Amino acid sequence: MTDLLSTAQMRATEARAIDSKQVSGADLMERAGAAVAAAIGERFEPGRALILAGPGNNGGDGFVIAHHLAQTGWTVEVGLLGAAEALPRDARAMHDRWADANPVTTLDNVRVEGADLVVDALFGTGLARPLDGRAADLARDTVPATCVAVDIPSGLCADSGRALGGVAFHAALTVTFHRPKRGHYISAGPDHCGELVVTDIGLEHFAEQDGIPLIGAPVQSDLSKGASAHKYHSGHAFVVAGGPGKGGAARLAARAALRIGAGLVTVGCPLRALTENAARLDAVMLRPLDGAPGLAEALEDERISSVCLGPGLGLRHDTQMLAITALRSEIPAVLDADALSRFSRDPSVLFGFLHDKCVLTPHGGEFARLFPDLAERLSDPAEAGPAYSRVDAAQAAAERAGCTVVLKGPDTIIAGPDGRIAVHVAAYDRAAPWLATAGAGDVLAGMIVGLIARGMSPFEAAAAAVWLHVQAARTFGPGLIAEDLSDALPAVFRTIGV
């Protein structure tokens, strides 16, 4: 499992290593700098390198890199921010080794024009405030294709992935140490980092706490079916649909629930929409519903194991009544789209009915309607690290709602009411840009409700569905529309051995 560390966790690991006396800070710096130089050597032909060295240990790494690049045929220039005398001890030692035989200029005197490679060793995990002055100018002027960031692009908050003050370097390659940090993955992190390489600098033995898990492929045995399985062993998912002409979203969700393995799926819709839905559904069953009382009656069937509401439901009063009815039944429920937005005027009404078997799947806009104060903290300018992050917001939302919250986006954060967190990021080798398409969210809601019907816990179902959803998009590739996601699931299942 890959996990994402906070800066505090990384610092604690480093401190434990140094306290053990098995390794020194200088050793770690030497290994870190050597690892960056090696990654550069694998990707760039020697030429003119400009190293931007900051006032802390990130700058110290920069001097190690200067030393290694010079030994492998590069012409190296180093510009230092601040005074050499003010560098921390290990960084000072690396500076002195370099400065013994080479000039060191000030950051004010360097020019990025003409450099084949710019090594951003200004700030790493110690960044405390926005870049300013010359550092901010260099962040704007450096061409991403020539930039290699040491540990993290300077200006980017390693805890939140947000650019402090809105200014941070963009790199073609970021080389970090020991484990990825949250900031490499969430929010703007991937956009700033370019390619991300995580290198071992010998700290594995000293890691104590795990970071936030990055969701990987589901366990095959959680998804496979027994040879003698009966359809009712895999649960019955119920999807509530809107009126005539509005049923597409619910049908997408229903089909996804069936494809992901729910034994039975029923779409419940107003009588007026029955013909339309009947014309478009085969394996998915249909049941006419007379508003909230009709839903209450339908959900009395004890074989129904999960319910999905929201896609295509509309923003009228009956959506609120349908949602409350579903929640009162205490059947595990996935609430998406209109079932969330309908409560924007007074979210506490919704919170009063939610229970711990519910999953809310808001995108950023829906999240802001239900949790306006948390969304505001996310959109306020990030001025100091650690900045308020999407992880913080999702965690606070799940605690307030008392259920699982899936905050969707290219980086999707899953938070449980018990404080549990997992993250899926559609970036780097999991990028899925074609997933940003109408109806993709409806399919995700259906996948989650299908897995809950099969018996997974809300949190596990959300985590597995988010991974499968992206994997289906990647498997289908360019040209993807929401309809294709469910049809790509069989191929995905085969590749993970289901």
Ligand SMILES: NC(=O)C1=CN([C@@H]2O[C@H](COP(=O)(O)OP(=O)(O)OC[C@H]3O[C@@H](n4cnc5c(N)ncnc54)[C@H](O)[C@@H]3O)[C@@H](O)[C@H]2O)[C@@H](O)CC1
């Ligand atoms: N944690 C570890 O185990 C290791 C850390 N190493 C390096 O050490 C780095 C962390 O070093 P530090 O803790 O010294 O932190 P940094 O080097 O990131 O920066 C700290 C210095 O910058 C100042 N500062 C912060 N934000 C500023 C801003 N916007 N404008 C001007 N000055 C600002 C701080 O007051 C402090 O003097 C890591 O990112 C990594 O590159 C590596 O050498 C090896 C191992």
Ligand SMILES: Nc1ncnc2c1ncn2[C@@H]1O[C@H](COP(=O)(O)OP(=O)(O)O)[C@@H](O)[C@H]1O
């Ligand atoms: N750039 C992107 N890369 C990967 N996944 C994305 C991207 N943008 C959106 N998604 C995913 O696509 C889905 C979109 O859901 P949503 O915004 O509810 O759309 P809709 O309402 O049209 O169904 C979410 O699962 C989200 O995580």
Ligand SMILES: [K+]
């Ligand atoms: K950096």
